[in-house]
Amino acid sequence: MVVSRTREPGLYADGGGLYLQVTHADARSWIFRFMLNGRARSMGLGSLHTLTLAEARNKATECRKLCLDGIDPIEARQRVRSAAQLDAAKAMTFDACAEAYIEAHKKGWRNAKHGDQWRNTLATYASPVFGPLPVQSVDTGLVMRVIEPIWGDKTETATRVRGRIESVLDWAATRGYRQGENPARWRGHLQNLLPKRSKVQRVEHHAALPFVKIGEFVASLRQQNGTSPLALEFTILTAARTGEVIGATWDEMDLAERAWTVPAERMKGCREHRVPLCDRSVEILEHLRAHGDRYVFPGGKRGKALSNMAMLELLKRMGRPDLTTHGFRSTFRDWAAETTRFPSEVVEMALAHIIENKVEAAYRRGDLFQKRRELMDAWAAFVSRAGPAP
CATH class of the missing domain: 3.30.160.390 (Integrase, DNA-binding domain)
Structure with missing residues (x-):
C-alpha cells in the first residue's frame, strides 16, 4: 500500500x-x-x-x-x-475558577450587581481560606472552615456562600480542573455536619406598616417633592418590588390599557408579569412622562434609573427609618387577607409569587388580570382614604 x-x-x-x-x-x-x-x-x-x-x-x-x-x-x-x-489544574486556583464561572454566567443574570455580589461574598469568605489554593485541593474541611463560623449568626449569607462555592466547584469539575465529589454539596453531605437552617436562622421580616395606617402614611408621602416620593407611591399602589419599579421603562407601560408589563428578565421569578394600573398610578405616570427620559423614574443623571436606595433614604427623611420599601408588600397582603374577600390566589398573583404546587400551576394558566384589577383598584381606594392626591 x-x-x-x-x-x-x-x-x-x-x-x-x-x-x-x-x-x-x-x-x-x-x-x-x-x-x-x-x-x-x-x-x-x-x-x-x-x-x-x-x-x-x-x-x-x-x-x-x-x-x-x-x-x-x-x-x-x-x-x-x-x-x-x-x-x-494545579495551577488553576479556586479564585481563578470563581472568576471564570462569573464571566461565563454573567450574561444570564438579571443585572450586573448579581456578579458583584458573587465576587464580594466569595472574596470575603472563601478566598481568605482557600482562594489561592489549587481548586483540586478544596475539600470538606476547607469548606467547613468557611461556612461553620457564620452558619449560626449569618445563616442567610452562609447559605449563599455555600451554594456559590458548590457551583464553582461543579464548574471546575466539568472543565476537568478537579475530580471527586463536591465537598460543598448540602444534600447527603454538609447536612450531616451542620444543623438545619431552620434550627439556627432567626426569621427576620421586612419592617412593614400596619395596613390601618397606610392612608395616613400615603397622605404624608404626597406632601414630599421629587421623583422618589412618586416612585414609592407607585410601588405601594402596584405592590411591586423595588427593582421592578426603578428599572421600569416607558416601553413597558400601556396607559391606554392601564397596564404595566414587566419582562421576564426583570422579574424575580423570571416570568413576564402584567400589572393593572389604578387611576392614581396612571396619574403619576402621566406626570412623569413629560421628563422624556428612558426610565419612568429617572435618577439624578439623564439616562440613569433611580437608585435602589432612593426610597429608603426618603423613608429616613420622613422620619420612618423603621420601615422598608419591601415591607409595603406585606402591608398590602395583610390588608387583602383581613379586610377583603378576594381569593388568596388573586392576591398571590398580584404579588407575582411563584406557585409552588406544580399541579395547581399547570391548571392555572391565566393571569387573573381582571380580578387583579378589581383588587388593585380596591387597594388604591383604601390607600387614598386619608387624603386626596395633591
Missing part, C-alpha cells in the same frame, strides 16, 4: 489491527481495531498528516502490548489525559 497515494474512501489494512481510514481525499487517519473481553473497539491514532506509517505502526504495537496484558488502550489513554489535566 502506497499511503501517500491512497485517496479512495475506505479502510485499508496494514496488519496487526492497524488501518488507514480514508473518509475523502483530504481526510485520512490511522485507526487501531482490536477485540478485548469479547468487545470490538476502534481507537483513533492520529491523522496521516501527523503520523507517518512507521510512527502509526509503533503506536499500534504499543496498543497490542496493552491488549496482551488485558488493558484497554482507549481507557489507558484517557487515564493519561485525565492525569495531565489534573497536573495542569
Whole structure:
C-alpha cells in the first residue's frame, strides 16, 4: 500500500489491527481495531498528516502490548489525559475558577450587581481560606472552615456562600480542573455536619406598616417633592418590588390599557408579569412622562434609573427609618387577607409569587388580570382614604 497515494474512501489494512481510514481525499487517519473481553473497539491514532506509517505502526504495537496484558488502550489513554489535566489544574486556583464561572454566567443574570455580589461574598469568605489554593485541593474541611463560623449568626449569607462555592466547584469539575465529589454539596453531605437552617436562622421580616395606617402614611408621602416620593407611591399602589419599579421603562407601560408589563428578565421569578394600573398610578405616570427620559423614574443623571436606595433614604427623611420599601408588600397582603374577600390566589398573583404546587400551576394558566384589577383598584381606594392626591 502506497499511503501517500491512497485517496479512495475506505479502510485499508496494514496488519496487526492497524488501518488507514480514508473518509475523502483530504481526510485520512490511522485507526487501531482490536477485540478485548469479547468487545470490538476502534481507537483513533492520529491523522496521516501527523503520523507517518512507521510512527502509526509503533503506536499500534504499543496498543497490542496493552491488549496482551488485558488493558484497554482507549481507557489507558484517557487515564493519561485525565492525569495531565489534573497536573495542569494545579495551577488553576479556586479564585481563578470563581472568576471564570462569573464571566461565563454573567450574561444570564438579571443585572450586573448579581456578579458583584458573587465576587464580594466569595472574596470575603472563601478566598481568605482557600482562594489561592489549587481548586483540586478544596475539600470538606476547607469548606467547613468557611461556612461553620457564620452558619449560626449569618445563616442567610452562609447559605449563599455555600451554594456559590458548590457551583464553582461543579464548574471546575466539568472543565476537568478537579475530580471527586463536591465537598460543598448540602444534600447527603454538609447536612450531616451542620444543623438545619431552620434550627439556627432567626426569621427576620421586612419592617412593614400596619395596613390601618397606610392612608395616613400615603397622605404624608404626597406632601414630599421629587421623583422618589412618586416612585414609592407607585410601588405601594402596584405592590411591586423595588427593582421592578426603578428599572421600569416607558416601553413597558400601556396607559391606554392601564397596564404595566414587566419582562421576564426583570422579574424575580423570571416570568413576564402584567400589572393593572389604578387611576392614581396612571396619574403619576402621566406626570412623569413629560421628563422624556428612558426610565419612568429617572435618577439624578439623564439616562440613569433611580437608585435602589432612593426610597429608603426618603423613608429616613420622613422620619420612618423603621420601615422598608419591601415591607409595603406585606402591608398590602395583610390588608387583602383581613379586610377583603378576594381569593388568596388573586392576591398571590398580584404579588407575582411563584406557585409552588406544580399541579395547581399547570391548571392555572391565566393571569387573573381582571380580578387583579378589581383588587388593585380596591387597594388604591383604601390607600387614598386619608387624603386626596395633591
